[in-house]
Amino acid sequence: MVGNTLNISDGGKDKVELDKNNYVIKEKNQDIDATYFIDFDYKYSRALFTQTNNNRRVNLTYNDYKIIENQLFAFLRDMVFSDGNNNIRLALNFSKVKKESNLDFPFSVPERLKNNE
Numbered sequence: 001m002v003g004n005t006l007n008i009s010d011g012g013k014d015k016v017e018l019d020k021n022n023y024v025i026k027e028k029n030q031d032i033d034a035t036y037f038i039d040f041d042y043k044y045s046r047a048l049f050t051q052t053n054n055n056r057r058v059n060l061t062y063n064d065y066k067i068i069e070n071q072l073f074a075f076l077r078d079m080v081f082s083d084g085n086n087n088i089r090l091a092l093n094f095s096k097v098k099k100e101s102n103l104d105f106p107f108s109v110p111e112r113l114k115n116n117e
Contacts, residue, residue, distance in 0.1 A: 021045070043072055055084035069099040 062074035
């Protein structure tokens with residue numbers, strides 16, 4: 001979901017194709033099919049994961065790429081999770097991204113809440 005490929009391939013069944021707007025990489029495992037759509041600028045445009053034995057699928061789309069600390073990052077991500085009967089949609093719209101840094105959340109635990117064994 002963050003834009004990295006999953007390594008689900010069991011070897012030898014991967015395919016690379018070309019469609020109108022994308023390079024299409026297809027991987028197969030015993031019960032999961034993964035299809036990655038990469039545009040001609042080498043950016044993910046879409047990824048589709050299908051679990052064929054129980055009709056589950058996840059469809060991810062990536063848009064609005066910007067360069068963050070010398071790396072492309074998709075600021076808009078749309079995810080649709082489906083089980084064949086129901087869909088759940090999660091839309092992410094990042095407003096600010098900072099590449100890996102240490103986070104500090106300073107707080108103190110009140111004495112009365114501390115475990116004093």
